[in-house]
Amino acid sequence: MFDNPIIQRYRFSQFRPQQLWIFGTVYVGTLLLIVFINTSIYTIGDVYPTMEKLCRSLFFQFSILQIFILWLFMPMNCSNVVPQEITDKSFDFFRMLPLSSTKKTIGILVGRNLFNLLIAAVNLCVWLVAGLLAKMSINLLLQWFALLITVTLALNSASLLSSVLSYSKTKSSGGLILVLIAIFAFGPIVGLISETVNNDKISSFMVNFFNFQIPIIYVISLYALIGAAWAFVGIQRRFSCEFEPLFSRRGALGFMACYLFLVYALYHHALLSPDADVFYSFYFVSILPIIGISLLSVRSLSKYIEITRLTSSAGKINTEIFLNSNLLLGILLFLLWAIVVGTVSVATGFSADFCKLTLYFLTAWFVLLSLIEIYAIYSPTNGKIAYLLMFIAGIYLILPMVLSGIFENDYLAMFSPIGFIYSYDVYDTLGEIVPAFIMNAVFLIPLCALICKRYSNIAKLRSYINVNV
Amino acid sequence: MSIINMQNLRKEFASLVAVNDINFSIEQGQVVGLIGPNGAGKTTLLRMLATLLPPTDGTAEIGGFDMRKNPLDVRKKIGYLPDFFNLYNDLTLTECLEYFARAYAVPDESIPQKIQTSLDYVNLTSKKDSFVSHLSRGMIQRMGLAVLLVHNPDIFLLDEPASGLDPIARIQLRDILKRLSSEGKTILISSHILTELSGFCSHIAIMNQGRLVLEGDIEHIEREITGFGRVTLKVLKDAVRAQQLIEKFPDVSLEKTLDSTFHVQVTGNTQTIAKLNAHLVSHDIPVVHISEQKTTLEEMFMEISKEKNLQVS
Known part of the structure; x- marks a missing residue:
């Protein structure tokens, strides 16, 4: 791995003696300071009554330090790789390198954080020693080790993915997003570590994965690992198919299938008992990524024009456009989800609820999908249309809930898919949600008209190019 | 290959x-x-x-x-x-x-x-x-x-x-x-x-x-555009008469005159230049300098642009 030229390139810049000793001194100084302050407290005060308590506190503090290095500094480094190359105008040289996308990915993930990895490795030894001296169970230490490694892989891969997604941008907002996430995630993480230090119960807290009982930390690690693997595949796709959307058709359906499998694995055991709340929870959690996947698979207007190049008649062009459209992918994703969740609903005896909810969500999904398609086909001629569409989507998703609150009427909330999720148990019969169908259908008419108009323009444009250019 | x-x-x-x-x-x-x-x-x-x-x-x-x-x-x-x-x-x-x-x-x-x-x-x-x-x-x-x-x-x-x-x-x-x-x-x-x-x-x-x-290749395109090419001639004396002779000479067109120096466009081949030289000498006008003038890429490009009606920004 270390013969990777990209790793060696970063080694040149990160291991210069003048900066190595500065950052090395900062780290060693921090380490010594933590030990000095804690041992002083142990010697003078009565905060740490025993040596074990002192070591547990040190373990806690080294864990926080490790998390800062692995889960904050390193992902921040990865998140600005491509924007920095673009800003420095060296990106074409990077793209021209005759290296496989795997080599490029590993090269950046490791090389960009070479110094941080060295510090993290030293810190890991110190952390382990503190844990052993604190008489933490080996099982718990192993679980934490797995969590540290897998979440590090997931966060760094996701950060690099966010970086390679911004080919056309000169600045990345990835670092800022990470800082925001860190601010919100810091409390729960500190709480989790604190819980670990104070008692070892977390290591024996089991969750169901299908019918297996697995410690929760291992389950989180497994999901983080799978997330890292998908992010890794995504980075490779971006390096090899730079001008394509992140998800290919197969990739989008594969990711959706994987997500459904992982969600079902967690719900499987609970779904065995016929509990409506569990089913509804599974239903709503499983449908969530459809919008995200569709947005990351969006094909642009130029792609539509390109794929119709070899088609001659206008009728065939329209068919060709639809077969390659974002609309069809959205429908396929919904269909895949409906097959899986529908099967579960039949097996658990909630098929009637499934049909009622799905009829509602199908029309709501068509509305959102149409907005996505309008963005794809109109944005090349009007770059700001995304703001208008986001505004419309915001109104569609939020306004009914606001009105429901103002007028204290739960039925108004069902006109928004989010409101529907929040108050799904209010609507008992299909008849009660018919107004929402009608509203969605009315909303769809102008959206579909806009899409059809553009599709016919693409056909005309293609014919014009074929004849005149 | x-x-x-x-x-x-x-x-x-x-x-x-x-x-x-x-x-x-x-x-x-x-x-x-x-x-x-x-x-x-x-x-x-x-x-x-x-x-x-x-x-x-x-x-x-x-x-x-x-x-x-x-x-x-x-x-x-x-x-x-x-x-x-x-x-x-x-x-x-x-x-x-x-x-x-x-x-x-x-x-x-x-x-x-x-x-x-x-x-x-x-x-x-x-x-x-x-x-x-x-x-x-x-x-x-x-x-x-x-x-x-x-x-x-x-x-x-x-x-x-x-x-x-x-x-x-x-x-x-x-x-x-x-x-x-x-x-x-x-x-x-x-x-x-x-x-x-x-x-x-x-x-x-x-x-x-x-x-x-x-x-x-450049030479081929140059020939295509300007024929054989441009030649600069300098005569020792009698520039007015030399100009008249050049103007009447076949396969040659006079582009520019500067005192006793003539810039000539030749549409024939190398023989044409030799004949023009001999023609001037036979009329007692000694030629002291003959050189072929290469067409610059700019000139070629502008010529082609005119021919092909290109839009040059």
């Missing part, structure tokens, strides 16, 4: 056809100047050949590899210098070249020598331990060439390499390119500053609105 062979190469950006079904071959050792007004599609064509931009249709075989099927193999064969570029500011010149040498799989043992040779070639040896950030624009441009030279590609694709350079840096760059061409490297160089291509291009290809409107 064709080292670059483009077959129906096409690139569309929405409704814009940037490169329109180009079929064009470049033989090994040719130095081809890619000429055209801004927006003609030169950069798009070069970026497609460099495997940085996927074609909408068609393909090109470069150094024996299909650019669509084997982009990594194509990248090993070519050296592409983009129009706007920089290198890694946090590396020294030696480190930068070592990085590229390793990336292009240059054997470890020959890397130091390759670095030295490349730096010597572009005359940057004295700066080998300086950081890239300390180089001037002209030096960066030369360093860009050194990055390409370190893996010794057969084909150079250069996109406006002299843009933004001062006259001295431009001359230095031209000397390097002349040296490369004398070593038998194949070079495809785009420019809209035609003087920078004069003197070392063996062939030119003219693009306009995505199409290749004319291509061939």
Whole structure:
């Protein structure tokens, strides 16, 4: 791995003696300071009554330090790789390198954080020693080790993915997003570590994965690992198919299938008992990524024009456009989800609820999908249309809930898919949600008209190019 | 033998056809100047050949590899210098070249020598331990060439390499390119500053609105446009009579007169000049100087633009 030229390139810049000793001194100084302050407290005060308590506190503090290095500094480094190359105008040289996308990915993930990895490795030894001296169970230490490694892989891969997604941008907002996430995630993480230090119960807290009982930390690690693997595949796709959307058709359906499998694995055991709340929870959690996947698979207007190049008649062009459209992918994703969740609903005896909810969500999904398609086909001629569409989507998703609150009427909330999720148990019969169908259908008419108009323009444009250019 | 062979190469950006079904071959050792007004599609064509931009249709075989099927193999064969570029500011010149040498799989043992040779070639040896950030624009441009030279590609694709350079840096760059061409490297160089291509291009290809409107070796195109060419004649005495004789002489047209010097357009062959000389001498007008005037690329380009009704921006 270390013969990777990209790793060696970063080694040149990160291991210069003048900066190595500065950052090395900062780290060693921090380490010594933590030990000095804690041992002083142990010697003078009565905060740490025993040596074990002192070591547990040190373990806690080294864990926080490790998390800062692995889960904050390193992902921040990865998140600005491509924007920095673009800003420095060296990106074409990077793209021209005759290296496989795997080599490029590993090269950046490791090389960009070479110094941080060295510090993290030293810190890991110190952390382990503190844990052993604190008489933490080996099982718990192993679980934490797995969590540290897998979440590090997931966060760094996701950060690099966010970086390679911004080919056309000169600045990345990835670092800022990470800082925001860190601010919100810091409390729960500190709480989790604190819980670990104070008692070892977390290591024996089991969750169901299908019918297996697995410690929760291992389950989180497994999901983080799978997330890292998908992010890794995504980075490779971006390096090899730079001008394509992140998800290919197969990739989008594969990711959706994987997500459904992982969600079902967690719900499987609970779904065995016929509990409506569990089913509804599974239903709503499983449908969530459809919008995200569709947005990351969006094909642009130029792609539509390109794929119709070899088609001659206008009728065939329209068919060709639809077969390659974002609309069809959205429908396929919904269909895949409906097959899986529908099967579960039949097996658990909630098929009637499934049909009622799905009829509602199908029309709501068509509305959102149409907005996505309008963005794809109109944005090349009007770059700001995304703001208008986001505004419309915001109104569609939020306004009914606001009105429901103002007028204290739960039925108004069902006109928004989010409101529907929040108050799904209010609507008992299909008849009660018919107004929402009608509203969605009315909303769809102008959206579909806009899409059809553009599709016919693409056909005309293609014919014009074929004849005149 | 064709080292670059483009077959129906096409690139569309929405409704814009940037490169329109180009079929064009470049033989090994040719130095081809890619000429055209801004927006003609030169950069798009070069970026497609460099495997940085996927074609909408068609393909090109470069150094024996299909650019669509084997982009990594194509990248090993070519050296592409983009129009706007920089290198890694946090590396020294030696480190930068070592990085590229390793990336292009240059054997470890020959890397130091390759670095030295490349730096010597572009005359940057004295700066080998300086950081890239300390180089001037002209030096960066030369360093860009050194990055390409370190893996010794057969084909150079250069996109406006002299843009933004001062006259001295431009001359230095031209000397390097002349040296490369004398070593038998194949070079495809785009420019809209035609003087920078004069003197070392063996062939030119003219693009306009995505199409290749004319291509061939310079002499052939020159003949096609201006016939045999232009000749400058200087007579020792009797300039008025000489002018009358030249004007009446077949296959010759007088373009400009300056005292006893005449700029003549010859549509015939070399015999025509010899006959004109003899004709003047027979009328007791001694000719003291005859020289062929080469058509500059600018003149050729403008002539072709007029002929083909090109839009020159």
